[in-house]
Amino acid sequence: MGAKQDVTAELLPDWDHYIASEPSRALADIYQRAGARSQDIRNWYWRSIQSKRRASLTVRILTFSLVILGALLPIFAGLFEHYQQRLYLTQAGVGALALAGLLQAADRIFGWSSGWIRYISTVTEMESLSRRFEADWSQYILHRHQPLQQDDVRALFDLSRHYLARTAQLQKSETRQWVSEFATGNELLGELIQQYQAPSQPNESISAPSTTQPGAQLGAVNVKVEFSHSPYCYAIAIDDATPIRCCAQTWTQRHLALGAHIIKIYDEQGNEVLAQQTFYVSAAQIAELSIALPARST
Secondary structure (H helix, E strand, O other), X not given: OOOOOOOOOOOOOOOHHHHXXXXXXXXXXXXXXHHHHHHHHHHHHHHHHHHHHHHHHHHHHHHHHHHHHHHHHHHHHOOOOOHHHHHHHXXXXXXHHHHHXXXXXXXXXXXXXXXXXXXXXXXXXXXXHHHHHHHHHHHHHHOOOOOOOHHHHHHHHHHHHHHHHHHHHHHHHXXXXXXXXXXXXXXXXXXXXXXXOOOOOOOOEEEEOOXXXXXXXXXXXXXXXXXXXXXXXXXXXXXXXXXXEEOOOEEEEEEEEOEEEEEEEEOOOOOOEEEEEEEEEOOOOEXXXXXXXXXXXX
């Protein structure tokens, strides 16, 4: 789709342009110019509404479909006995919900739905203003029982100038709303970027190797590590396993035996225990833990 042309609201020529003209010719030119200027602006909005409408409806349909999918997949996961199938379906449901959230964020950033509503509201007011102008013009002409004079031309000229000024005011008001929404969209985009950037270390999820034999009823654990100040590296282990060095803020271990386990977080050398927590693993479930670590000792 090509870029849309910008729209401007030009005013009528100065009154001096019509002083020497015959009233009938001057009025015809004034009415034609005023109507054409307004029609150009309204046509631009009606054309622009179509692209906003298509984008908004597409995002809404996709978002609704993904929300339904994200809600149903975990339910379907319970119909399968194999752990991997359950886990994949559950993760797919989480991914569908995450994608739905990203689509909603994209709608806010690019302003598809808000722009659609803003354009409709603006052009509707412009159409109403146009109908009032035509009615006022016709009423003035019909109530004159004698040939129109120069004073009549001036009165209708002022009516047309006011009509175009009000149209331009509506356009400026809509543009100010667009500027405000554009700035808000940029702020939201910056927040999303910062959310997925770690302060000093890559915020990636590290998976530990399997500690049990495949084929048994198993579970998993996902640990979110919270730091009181700046993040730092640490060592982590479950039960009596050898501590694994980690520098991420999330850590996952799959294929855990069912039942109670103890997770311990050590300093980077694996000597001092900084925190520990007991958790329970259920079949085909992911235990979610949040462990807070103290500030790094100096």
